[in-house]
Amino acid sequence: xxxxxxxxxxxxxxxxxxxxxxxxxxxxxxxxxxxxxxxxxxxxxxxxxxxxxxxxxxxxxxxxxxxxxxxxxxxxxxxxxxxxxxxxxxxxxxxxxxxxxxxxxxxxxxxxxxxxxxxxxxxxxxxxxxxxxxxxxxxxxxxxxxxxxxxxxxxxxxxxxxxxxxxxxxxxxxxxxxxxxxxxxxxxxxxxxxxxxxxxxxxxxxxxxxxxxxxxxxxxxxxxxxxxxxxxxxxxxxxxxxxxxxxxxxxxxxxxxxxxxxxxxxxxxxxxxxxxxxxxxxxxxxxxxxxxxxxxxxxxxxxxxxxxxxxxxxxxxxxxxxxxxxxxxxxxxxxxxxxxxxxxxxxxxxxxxxxxxxxxxxxxxxxxxxxxxxxxxxxxxxxxxxxxxxxxxxxxxxxxxxxxxxxxxx
Ligand code: HEM
Numbered sequence: 318x319x320x321x322x323x324x325x326x327x328x329x330x331x332x333x334x335x336x337x338x339x340x341x342x343x344x345x346x347x348x349x350x351x352x353x354x355x356x357x358x359x360x361x362x363x364x365x366x367x368x369x370x371x372x373x374x375x376x377x378x379x380x381x382x383x384x385x386x387x388x389x390x391x392x393x394x395x396x397x398x399x400x401x402x403x404x405x406x407x408x409x410x411x412x413x414x415x416x417x418x419x420x421x422x423x424x425x426x427x428x429x430x431x432x433x434x435x436x437x438x439x440x441x442x443x444x445x446x447x448x449x450x451x452x453x454x455x456x457x458x459x460x461x462x463x464x465x466x467x468x469x470x471x472x473x474x475x476x477x478x479x480x481x482x483x484x485x486x487x488x489x490x491x492x493x494x495x496x497x498x499x500x501x502x503x504x505x506x507x508x509x510x511x512x513x514x515x516x517x518x519x520x521x522x523x524x525x526x527x528x529x530x531x532x533x534x535x536x537x538x539x540x541x542x543x544x545x546x547x548x549x550x551x552x553x554x555x556x557x558x559x560x561x562x563x564x565x566x567x568x569x570x571x572x573x574x575x576x577x578x579x580x581x582x583x584x585x586x587x588x589x590x591x592x593x594x595x596x597x598x599x600x601x602x603x604x605x606x607x608x609x610x611x612x613x614x615x616x617x618x619x620x621x622x623x624x625x626x627x628x629x630x631x632x633x634x635x636x637x638x639x640x641x642x643x644x645x646x647x648x649x650x651x652x653x654x655x656x657x658x659x660x661x662x663x664x665x666x667x668x669x670x671x672x673x674x675x676x677x678x679x680x681x682x683x684x685x686x687x688x689x690x691x692x693x694x695x696x697x698x699x700x701x702x703x704x705x706x707x708x709x710x711x712x713x714x715x716x717x718x719x720x721x722x723x724x725x726x727x
Contacts, residue, residue: 324358325350326607328493329707333606334649337637344621349632351709352393352493354384356610356630360637362644362661364620368631369666373614376668377407381612383628393500396490397609397710402550404668411667414547417533418555419671421472421526427674430468434682437467442690451724453697457717460687461567462560464679469559473552474525475514483510487560491711511549527552563676565604565713567683570594572717573602573651574688576700580653581688589653591681597653598680600645600660606636606712608664635661636712691721 324339326349337360340347345361359365368374378385378398389395398405403414420426441460448454462484470480486507489495495503515531522528530551534543543551574581574594583589611631618624625631639660640648663670670676687694696703697718704715 321347323348323350323355326352326358326709328352328709330493330606330705330709330712333636333705333712337606337634337640340634340637341641344619344623346619346623346625346631351607351609351632354388354392354394354610354630356632357625358607358632358634358637360634360641362638362641362659365633365635365638365661366665368611368617369633369664369668371617373617374611374631375407375614376405376611377410378405378610378612380407381614381628382610382630384630391497393495393497394493394609395497395500396504400550400553401544401546402554404554413542414551415667415671417530417543418526418551422671422675424674427678430675431678431682433471434464434468434679435686438464438682438686442686445721446690448721450722451720453718453720455716456571456719457564457568457714460683461564461571461713461717464567464683465563465676466560468675468679469556472526472559473514473555474518474523474527475556476517479510479514483507483556484560486510487557490557491561491706491708493709494707507553508549511552514552515549526555558670558672559675561711561713562604562672563679565602565711566595566598566676566680568713568717569602569604570598570680570684571687571719572696572700572703572714573598574684575694575696575719577651580651583654584688591685592677593653593658594684595677595680596658596660597651597655599662600639600658601651602712603635603639603660603662604712605662605710606634607709608633608635609710633661633664635664693723694719694721695723696720 321343324347327336340358340360345364346357346359349356349358359368375381385398389399403411406414441463445454445459466480466484475483486503489503514527518528518531530543530548534548584591584594609632613625613627613629613631615627616624639662642648644659663673697720706713706715
């Protein structure tokens with residue numbers, strides 16, 4: 318097989334659908350350049366699932382990526398590969414770090430949060446209800462963000478007055494148009510906030526996950542159960558996973574439903590459920606488009622004759638895989654009534670998203686209560702005028718301007 322030209326991924330996400338089509342057309346896996354780092358982008362769902370469950374693939378760059386030490390000094394996305402938490406751990410370290418968090422996010426513990434989430438969403442809708450008819454409001458800012466930020470903020474015990482500050486630095490972790498220097502400054506600011514949170518919980522523990530993790534760290538003084546770096550980076554993971562991704566699904570589902578009211582008609586007629594809408598949104602517009610990075614431990618021959626070499630980096634191209642023709646007919650069309658909405662939005666295998674039940678509960682609750690309260694809501698601008706976030710990773714809009722009620726003339 319002749320060498321294919323490398324595809325340079327657009328860090329500003331100008332036209333992600335066209336980019337993902339190119340990746341699919343190139344075959345199961347193809348070479349890409351992601352902000353100056355070369356990797357294999359995998360967009361064939363069958364191959365991707367095989368790699369995500371293979372013991373020969375690791376997410377631990379410290380141990381398994383020859384280019385790691387050099388890359389983390391200059392790469393704008395360094396934080397994605399430099400952190401030390403379950404997201405970048407392999408084997409027993411991964412099991413140890415994941416076990417610490419998993420019980421708090423189990424389906425049972427999540428279900429117990431339902432009434433609190435309903436109360437939270439109802440309060441936000443009450444505030445929106447007070448706006449004059451005809452006034453447009455940014456639902457990303459006033460609904461999509463506040464729900465997950467409040468839920469994860471309560472879970473981790475982040476004081477209310479610090480949540481907005483966390484939000485701006487967490488947003489930047491996902492922004493891929495920033496320079497390496499800007500990202501370094503952002504990481505320093507994020508670690509400053511995390512260190513202050515840890516210090517505060519150490520002095521005054523609360524009934525929250527941060528306090529539990531600080532106690533776990535301090536009970537084993539040598540850090541063998543949880544090191545200082547793992548404690549800080551586990552909190553970083555929980556906050557970033559909890560803030561940005563869920564906000565994106567709420568943003569995307571609202572945008573789709575307000576642009577294509579037929580999908581709402583299906584829900585009202587009982588042909589699809591809110592859960593169908595959420596799953597189809599996760600398939601069609603997954604909040605994480607590309608997920609950096611994984612590394613091959615051995616040479617891996619591909620079905621088309623190419624070989625991923627030991628030490629090569631791999632990028633999971635989730636958005637491209639979700640619209641692959643081998644997974645769905647007419648995959649470029651949003652259709653909540655399609656019988657299977659199989660997707661890889663939460664990943665696959667041992668790193669499958671721990672927050673999936675919580676994210677699903679939050680998004681379903683928001684959509685159900687929002688459309689019950691504002692059945693006539695409309696996008697205040699044309700769908701084509703919506704601005705995408707400048708990110709290879711995060712898939713949402715800079716704002717979702719909506720008119721909640723029609724302007725009445727009397
Ligand atoms: C719709 C919203 C969400 C989406 C689409 C999403 C997606 C993902 C993806 C793609 C991964 C990485 C899989 C991989 O390694 O390739 C992941 C991992 C993870 N997510 Fe989520 N996530 C969401 C919400 C959440 C929430 C709300 C939380 C926590 C409250 C959370 C916690 C985590 C954790 C802890 C991991 C790391 C799991 C591991 O490495 O073992 N996520 N998520």
